[in-house]
Amino acid sequence: MGESIPADVSERVRWLHRQINDANYRYYVLDDPAIPDAEFDRLFRELQSLEKRFPSLVRPDSPTQRVGAEPLSAFQESAHRVPMLSLDNAFSDTELAAFEKRIRDRIEITSPPIFVAEPKLDGTAISLTYESGLLVRGVTRGDGSMGEDITHNVRTVASIPLRLLGGGFPEVLEVRGEIYMPKTAFDRLNQSQDEKGDKRFVNPRNAAAGSLRQLDPRITAQRALEFCSYGVGYWDENSCPLPATQFELLQQLKSWGVRISPELSRVEGVDGCIEYHQRLQQKRPSLAYEIDGVVFKVDVLRLQSQLGFVARAPRWAIAYKFPAQEEVTRLTSVEFQVGRTGAVTPVARLEPVFVGGVTVSNATLHNQDEMRRLDLREGDWVIIRRAGDVIPQVVKVIVERRSGSEKAVLFPCQCPVCGSDILQLEGEAVARCSGGLTCSAQRKEALRHYASRRAMNIEGLGEKLIDVLVDKALVHGLPDIYSLDRHQLIALDRMGEKSADNLLAAIESSKQTTLARFIFALGIREVGEATAGLLARSLGSLNELMAASEERLLAIPDIGPVCAGHLVSFFRQTENVATVHRLLEAGIQWPPPEKPANTASLSGKTVVLTGALAALTRDQARQHLEAMGAKVSGSVSRKTDFVVAGQDAGSKLERAHELGIPVWDEAALLDLIQGNASAP
Numbered sequence: 001m002g003e004s005i006p007a008d009v010s011e012r013v014r015w016l017h018r019q020i021n022d023a024n025y026r027y028y029v030l031d032d033p034a035i036p037d038a039e040f041d042r043l044f045r046e047l048q049s050l051e052k053r054f055p056s057l058v059r060p061d062s063p064t065q066r067v068g069a070e071p072l073s074a075f076q077e078s079a080h081r082v083p084m085l086s087l088d089n090a091f092s093d094t095e096l097a098a099f100e101k102r103i104r105d106r107i108e109i110t111s112p113p114i115f116v117a118e119p120k121l122d123g124t125a126i127s128l129t130y131e132s133g134l135l136v137r138g139v140t141r142g143d144g145s146m147g148e149d150i151t152h153n154v155r156t157v158a159s160i161p162l163r164l165l166g167g168g169f170p171e172v173l174e175v176r177g178e179i180y181m182p183k184t185a186f187d188r189l190n191q192s193q194d195e196k197g198d199k200r201f202v203n204p205r206n207a208a209a210g211s212l213r214q215l216d217p218r219i220t221a222q223r224a225l226e227f228c229s230y231g232v233g234y235w236d237e238n239s240c241p242l243p244a245t246q247f248e249l250l251q252q253l254k255s256w257g258v259r260i261s262p263e264l265s266r267v268e269g270v271d272g273c274i275e276y277h278q279r280l281q282q283k284r285p286s287l288a289y290e291i292d293g294v295v296f297k298v299d300v301l302r303l304q305s306q307l308g309f310v311a312r313a314p315r316w317a318i319a320y321k322f323p324a325q326e327e328v329t330r331l332t333s334v335e336f337q338v339g340r341t342g343a344v345t346p347v348a349r350l351e352p353v354f355v356g357g358v359t360v361s362n363a364t365l366h367n368q369d370e371m372r373r374l375d376l377r378e379g380d381w382v383i384i385r386r387a388g389d390v391i392p393q394v395v396k397v398i399v400e401r402r403s404g405s406e407k408a409v410l411f412p413c414q415c416p417v418c419g420s421d422i423l424q425l426e427g428e429a430v431a432r433c434s435g436g437l438t439c440s441a442q443r444k445e446a447l448r449h450y451a452s453r454r455a456m457n458i459e460g461l462g463e464k465l466i467d468v469l470v471d472k473a474l475v476h477g478l479p480d481i482y483s484l485d486r487h488q489l490i491a492l493d494r495m496g497e498k499s500a501d502n503l504l505a506a507i508e509s510s511k512q513t514t515l516a517r518f519i520f521a522l523g524i525r526e527v528g529e530a531t532a533g534l535l536a537r538s539l540g541s542l543n544e545l546m547a548a549s550e551e552r553l554l555a556i557p558d559i560g561p562v563c564a565g566h567l568v569s570f571f572r573q574t575e576n577v578a579t580v581h582r583l584l585e586a587g588i589q590w591p592p593p594e595k596p597a598n599t600a601s602l603s604g605k606t607v608v609l610t611g612a613l614a615a616l617t618r619d620q621a622r623q624h625l626e627a628m629g630a631k632v633s634g635s636v637s638r639k640t641d642f643v644v645a646g647q648d649a650g651s652k653l654e655r656a657h658e659l660g661i662p663v664w665d666e667a668a669l670l671d672l673i674q675g676n677a678s679a680p
Contacts (some may be wrong), residue, residue, distance in 0.1 A: 001194045005054050013057050016047040021668040024158060025165060025257045057483070059135055060164035065653040066156050066221065075213070080127060081174060082233045084141045085312050087295065087319040093274050096296075099318045100270040103298065106315065107306055112269025113174040114299040116246045118230060118261045119278045120319050122205045123180030124212055126154060127233055133164040133256075140212070143454055144312060153212050154179070156221035159228075170236035175258055177229035181208040181286050187222035200652035202358055204290050223481070226284040227256045230295065238648050245299045261598065267300060277320050293321035305634025312530060326385045327360075329353035333378055334365065336416045340523050341443035342432035344422055347412070348382070348394050363392040367429045368411045377396045377406035386525035417441040436575075442468050443477065446523050450478050454498045454529055455521035460503040470490055478579055481507060511587040511679065516541060518588060522580070524570045526563040534559070534661055535567075537627040546571045603629035605641040606657070611649030613666050624673045637659065644669045 012378075017177055023040050035043075044063065051058045058065065090096045090309040103113055111141040139155030157179060164173075186204040193200050193606060201207035202209045211223040232249065235242050243249045245477075250260045263283075267276050277294045285289060298316040300306050307315040330351045337345050346365040353360055356630070363384060365371050381401040382394050411431070413422055420435030433439050447466045451458040461481070469475040474488055484507065489500035513521075519542075520532035527535070538556045539545050545567070553564035570576050603626055609621055621644065622632045636655040642662040644652045656663050664672075 005057065009050060009054060010057065011611055013047065013050055013054075016043055016050070017062065017324050018333075019043055020047065021161070021163070021165065021257070024063070024161070035539050054558075062240060063282065066158070068163070074215070075150060077142070078137065078139045079145050079146055080139065080142075080148040080233065081129075081131045083144050084125060084127060084147070084176065085144060085309065085314060087317055088313045090318050090320045091295075091323075093270075096273055096277075096318070096320055097270045100273070101295075103307065103316065107303055112272075115267050115273055115296040116250070116264065116299050117267050117273065117290040117294055117296050119265045119280060119287070119296045120293040120321075121178040121180050121228060121261075122203075122292045124205070124209045125176040126150075126177060126179050126212075126227070127178070128160065128175040129234075130164055130169070130175065133167075133169055135160070147212075150212055153214065153218045153220040154227075156217050157225045158228050159226045159259050160470070161257040168240060169256055170240040171238075172234065172236040174232055174234040175229050175253065176231050176233050177227055177259075179208055179212060179225050179227050180204065180289055181211070181223065181225055184288070185292065189223060199430050225323065226289075227259055229260050231297075237650070242301065245301060246297050246304070247299055249301070262350075268294075271322070277576040281322055291322075292293075293319050302635045308631070316607065325356040326383055327355045328381060328383055328398065330362075331376060331378060331380045331382050334371075334376065336412055338415060338417050338441035338445070340437060340449050341525050342434070342436070342439070342442055343430045344412070344415070344433060346409075350382075350384065353384060355384055355392065358386070360384055360386070363394050365394060365526075368424070368431055369429050371409065371411060377402075377525070378409060379403075379406040399657070403531045408636050411674065415439060415441075440470050446478065447475065447481070449523045450521045451481070451510075454573060455517060456513060457506075457517075458503075458510045459506045460499065461506070463504075465495075466494075477582075479582035479586055480513075482583075510587060513588065514590045517592065518542070518583075522570070522576075527567065531559070531563060534627070537623060542580070546577070574580070605630045606633050606639055607631070608633050608636050608640050608643045608652055609646075610643060610648030610652035613644075613646040613669075614667075616666070621669065628673075 020040070020043055023035055023043075047062070048064050051062065051064055073247065088099075090099055098159065101114065104110070107113075127137075127139045127141070127147065128135060128663075129137040129139075136151075137149065138151045138160075139149055142148060155162065181204040183204065186201070186305065190200045199208065200489065207223070208225055211220050211225055214220045229250070231246065232253070243252055247264070247266055250264060254260050263280065265276060267273055273294075273296050280291070280294055296318055298307065304314070304316040309315060321471055331348055332351060333349045335347050335349060337347055338638070339345060345367070348363045348365055350361050350363060364372070364438070365376070374382075374394060376394070376397060381398040383396050383398065385393050385395045385574055411422075414420065415422055415433035415435055418433065418435040418439040418441070420433050420439060422431050423434050424431040433442065436442065444466050447461075447470070448463060450456055451461040451466070453459075458481070466475075472492075474484065475481060485506070486497075486500050486504060489495050489503060490497055515534040516529075516536040519527065519535055520529050535545055535558065539548065549559070550564045550568050553559050553567055602625060607625050608616055609625075609632060613621055625632050636652050638657065638659060640656070640659075640661050642664055643652065644664050644666070645654040645656075646666055
């Protein structure tokens with residue numbers, strides 16, 4: 001039997017928990033330390049000593065348990081309850097003003113909207129899930145739908161509470177924010193790297209991302225990472241009412257011990273946004289952390305819901321980036337690359353130069369028109385900018401530094417890969433190789449896209465292996481992937497038996513997919529992930545898509561004439577149809593589709609979902625309704641056409657009754673989705 005625990009010891013441990021958690025809260029959240037570091041260390045060591053003596057007193061949320069997990073062999077993927085979307089960017093006051101105008105027009109207001117403004121931290125986006133106030137999961141953003149579970153690492157970040165303070169919080173709360181490395185911690189890390197003879201980190205963002213992907217949490221714990229929240233992904237409204245505004249929401253998180261930006265502010269209209277942006281840009285060098293812009297969000301949550309989303313970004317938020325950093329270097333040559341759709345893109349090869357935290361040796365020149373505008377010549381001195389601190393661009397040529405030895409750069413008339421004619425259609429800026437899949441470059445890019453994680457997810461079929469397979473004529477098109485055999489693969493350089501077996505297993509696994517992934521994998525122009533998902537939900541089957549006319553496609557919300565034209569053109573080409581059939585014959589399949597939604601049945605209708613649904617998640621219900629043309633709103637108003645109410649529906653149901661708005665239960669919604677009922 002273990003040693004009995006005196007009551008005063010148990011109480012002392014609880015007291016130490018409170019003292020240490022309060023000290024962390026005051027230090028990280030309030031920026032108002034209550035005790036000296038030495039006193040904090042003394043309390044922490046005392047707690048460690050008591051827990052070592054009485055192991056049964058150790059709780060998962062104890063301050064001593066931030067670093068306790070064994071190293072992992074690999075990270076596991078985890079699905080986000082609500083997708084983690086990216087933000088659209090603005091790079092000028094004009095673009096910011098256009099963003100504000102779009103908001104005013106959409107929600108029909110004349111007065112300037114109120115925004116919440118905060119720095120755009122240069123770190124790694126993270127999702128933290130709390131259940132009954134206890135931290136249970138930490139997941140990276142990943143592709144927005146799926147991320148990596150790095151719970152064992154986020155627990156090491158001292159500014160992340162293992163248990164929320166106080167009470168009154170939702171039963172399930174998903175906090176979102178940024179994990180970053182302060183400048184001083186970054187400098188210390190690079191000094192340590194120098195002393196060990198290891199490679200230095202280029203910037204704090206890369207250092208933070210690398211630290212979070214350590215399989216051993218003890219390494220992460222040494223990196224002095226910090227966390228700052230910018231909002232929530234999910235808030236269980238059944239157990240706790242959601243605040244009315246973004247600002248109040250963040251203040252509520254702060255009261256529970258979650259750190260928010262000390263620079264957080266409310267501003268009015270575009271003028272307030274511009275003034276805040278200018279003020280923070282001036283303050284940027286003195287901040288203890290790196291930022292690359294400012295994020296503005298509509299403050300009222302009801303308006304956020306009304307504004308909704310486009311593709312992978314919300315309409316109610318924008319990141320106003322700071323002016324890009326620029327440097328001067330020499331253009332050594334221009335090469336021409338051929339992409340999946342045949343687009344010929346000129347790429348500048350540069351003498352390496354350090355810009356905005358990274359070494360740049362290549363920059364896109366976009367197209368032939370941009371080359372003409374710049375009047376580039378090999379040997380020119382050029383100004384390089386990292387647009388949005390990310391994409392290297394050639395801004396201009398320094399004509400005054402020309403010596404006369406520079407050589408003109410001509411856009412080719414024939415494909416640099418296959419020799420086919422390069423054509424430029426009227427009205428298009430992009431010139432394309434006419435070789436189609438007879439061009440090995442286009443075949444390679446089509447194969448890379450098809451095998452990519454967001455398409456068919458064939459792990460192991462990467463860029464270098466695809467180059468080899470195409471160059472050795474083992475793969476001529478997408479279906480040939482499924483004809484590869486073990487002997488062919490083992491015969492390749494650097495391909496052992498285990499690697500060959502793993503690749504064949506991944507190829508076989510890819511045969512079980514979804515209709516949306518398959519549509520996206522085909523690489524049809526203008527059809528990204530969001531559009532592929534919309535087509536799959538709206539049409540329900542591949543045959544319906546292949547037979548759809550432009551008129552049928554244009555009836556689907558958010559499908560425009562350009563996208564519809566590319567879809568019809570793709571499936572009119574006999575070689576594309578043959579490719580699709582060969583892929584299906586190879587065993588590609590997905591779950592049988594439900595009855596196709598009638599995309600026009602709810603056109604122009606506004607629907608509100610409230611309460612807990614049993615057969616569907618709230619997100620699934622939203623997707624079905626939107627596929628039928630409805631607008632799903634977060635609030636009930638006189639413009640609402642009907643409300644779908646699940647269990648424990650609250651104030652929204654009461655509001656619907658007050659206004660006399662029709663209310664449907666989940667059974668009626670399912671009948672509507674399955675085509676057994678018509679819209680109210």
